[in-house]
Amino acid sequence: MPKLQELQDLTVQVRRDILRMVHKVNSGHPGGSLGCTEFIVALYNEVMELKDGFDMDGKDEDLFFLSNGHISPVFYSVLARKGYFPVEELNTFRLIDSRLQGHPTTHEGLPGVRIASGSLGQGMSVALGAAQAKKLNKDSKLVYTLHGDGELQEGQNWEAIMYAAGKKVDNIISTIDYNGQQIDGATNDVLPMGDLKKKFEAFGWDVLDIKEGNDLEAVIKGMKEAKSRTGKGKPVCVLLHTVMGHGVDFMMYTHAWHGKAPNDEQLATALGQNPETLGDY
Amino acid sequence: MKKYIDQGKNDTRSGFGAGLTELGRTNPNVVALCADLVGSLKMEKFIEENPERFFQIGIAEANMMGIAAGLTIGGKIPFTGTFANFSTGRVYDQIRQSIAYSDKNVKICASHAGVTLGEDGATHQILEDLGLMKMLPGMTVINTCDYNQTKAATIAIAEHHGPVYLRFGRPKVANFTPVDQKFEIGKAVMLNEGTDVTIVATGHLVWEALIAAENLEKQGISAEVINIHTIKPLDGEAVLKSVKKTGCVVTAEEHNYLGGLGESISGFLATTHPTPQEFVATKDTFGESGTPEQLMDKYGLNNKAIVNAVVNVLKRK
Ligand SMILES: Cc1ncc(C[n+]2csc(CCOP(=O)(O)OP(=O)(O)O)c2C)c(N)n1
Ligand SMILES: [Mg+2]
Numbered sequence: 377m378p379k380l381q382e383l384q385d386l387t388v389q390v391r392r393d394i395l396r397m398v399h400k401v402n403s404g405h406p407g408g409s410l411g412c413t414e415f416i417v418a419l420y421n422e423v424m425e426l427k428d429g430f431d432m433d434g435k436d437e438d439l440f441f442l443s444n445g446h447i448s449p450v451f452y453s454v455l456a457r458k459g460y461f462p463v464e465e466l467n468t469f470r471l472i473d474s475r476l477q478g479h480p481t482t483h484e485g486l487p488g489v490r491i492a493s494g495s496l497g498q499g500m501s502v503a504l505g506a507a508q509a510k511k512l513n514k515d516s517k518l519v520y521t522l523h524g525d526g527e528l529q530e531g532q533n534w535e536a537i538m539y540a541a542g543k544k545v546d547n548i549i550s551t552i553d554y555n556g557q558q559i560d561g562a563t564n565d566v567l568p569m570g571d572l573k574k575k576f577e578a579f580g581w582d583v584l585d586i587k588e589g590n591d592l593e594a595v596i597k598g599m600k601e602a603k604s605r606t607g608k609g610k611p612v613c614v615l616l617h618t619v620m621g622h623g624v625d626f627m628m629y630t631h632a633w634h635g636k637a638p639n640d641e642q643l644a645t646a647l648g649q650n651p652e653t654l655g656d657y
Numbered sequence: 658m659k660k661y662i663d664q665g666k667n668d669t670r671s672g673f674g675a676g677l678t679e680l681g682r683t684n685p686n687v688v689a690l691c692a693d694l695v696g697s698l699k700m701e702k703f704i705e706e707n708p709e710r711f712f713q714i715g716i717a718e719a720n721m722m723g724i725a726a727g728l729t730i731g732g733k734i735p736f737t738g739t740f741a742n743f744s745t746g747r748v749y750d751q752i753r754q755s756i757a758y759s760d761k762n763v764k765i766c767a768s769h770a771g772v773t774l775g776e777d778g779a780t781h782q783i784l785e786d787l788g789l790m791k792m793l794p795g796m797t798v799i800n801t802c803d804y805n806q807t808k809a810a811t812i813a814i815a816e817h818h819g820p821v822y823l824r825f826g827r828p829k830v831a832n833f834t835p836v837d838q839k840f841e842i843g844k845a846v847m848l849n850e851g852t853d854v855t856i857v858a859t860g861h862l863v864w865e866a867l868i869a870a871e872n873l874e875k876q877g878i879s880a881e882v883i884n885i886h887t888i889k890p891l892d893g894e895a896v897l898k899s900v901k902k903t904g905c906v907v908t909a910e911e912h913n914y915l916g917g918l919g920e921s922i923s924g925f926l927a928t929t930h931p932t933p934q935e936f937v938a939t940k941d942t943f944g945e946s947g948t949p950e951q952l953m954d955k956y957g958l959n960n961k962a963i964v965n966a967v968v969n970v971l972k973r974k
Contacts (some may be wrong), residue, residue, distance in 0.1 A: 403775070479781070483943060
């Protein structure tokens, strides 16, 4: 499967982009970005049905909303390498006068972004609106979202989760980055959330697990399965089991790299573990 | 002009952390709450020393405000900690109904206010919070200028009964308030007496106002500099006394000109002593990513901007 090798290469390159972006400005969020690399790469290159170019309304194509906006590095890298904007622009991440704001925004007109995010807990509601607009437009394409697991502590999510099932919004697939970490520590220490699967099911969602959220093939397979479950009267939730900081050994299995950039030496080590594939920007 | 010495750059949020730590040792009724930002709010020491008086709420600010309100019923003095954006706009109705309208003794402590939070960008840089909070009846609104003043204010608000919004920031800035200066809520601090123009500043802009006054002095302009750390209740008397002498005023704040300190001053002076005024504030815009210095410069929030505003207001005297 040559395509899979290409995507594997892209995944490694995206990890390099993430690390180099946050290192340059000594700020930003590598942990969640690295953990969601396979997911975002798969989504944009294998799962979503996309038109060429970008327009805000996104009619007759699948839409994606990043609710956990702090993982903007992985989002920007995948968008750039998909052709939404020049890859060199990754150089401007978090700099003044850039379209690549710390958290994604529509304010500077970056192609690929349809809503600001960063203040957590708001993305699912927006996605539900977009999904219902698609239904009104007789547009059969889907709406995808990504949320942090800690982010689910925000009550607005549960308003949206209740609404989605109650109103049978079955053209949405919401994925949870189930890494078990947030800023102050493990989610289980900060605020235990219990059995997320049972919670979503109790709210009326169809829930599936992707146990190997950092295995590209497993992610693609799981997301295709999720897709096949849409249109059946229930919103679909994917619990994506990931490792925060995946791909850089010293960033894994800890919340320490949630929002911290590597220094020069750490960057060199991290890049050494992810050798250049498609070419650095 | 009076000389102020920077005792060593420090962040105002660390002043909050130090004040909270001291309160932990001196006031058993003080409790603290945080919504997954313990490190950013510098609350670690309080938590270490008083684990049973700390409540980790998770990423759920609305719930935090409600729990804080409830803790006051039973005599606790809750200090909530999160970023300014998530301390205000995010939870406005919870504050309005459960805290302000219900007259609950909650201290809403808000870090990372304004553009100086830097690279995170506009989603996190609230420039509207002073306006939101000052519009709530009964809410005391404070914006401190440096580490020492933030520490003193944190301690002072525990003694004040009623809801308080305490605003501070992320970057390390000059620390020039004398360490033993008592913090009096609602009482402006006269930093430099002058005769040509009054500069009323709050928060991070106070140090910039002092630099501006020094530069103005070199041009032969005598600036009076007042630190208004309490936006509400406003020390109208201090402002009035000053503008009666100087005849014009420049207000300076890291906030939108709509809803901020400048608006409070102009509203007050319009009804007492109409005075030409210029605003150093953001001009109805969101912020963006960048370093704090770049952003202060781009959005006209530094000593240069204050000097320009003084030059302009003097023409209107
Ligand atoms: C409303 C709101 N509150 C607090 C924050 C600060 N914050 C940014 S990321 C984060 C932790 C998010 O945890 P999770 O969703 O699990 O993401 P991960 O750390 O796994 O990337 C917090 C508290 C925020 N951005 N928005
Ligand atoms: Mg997480």
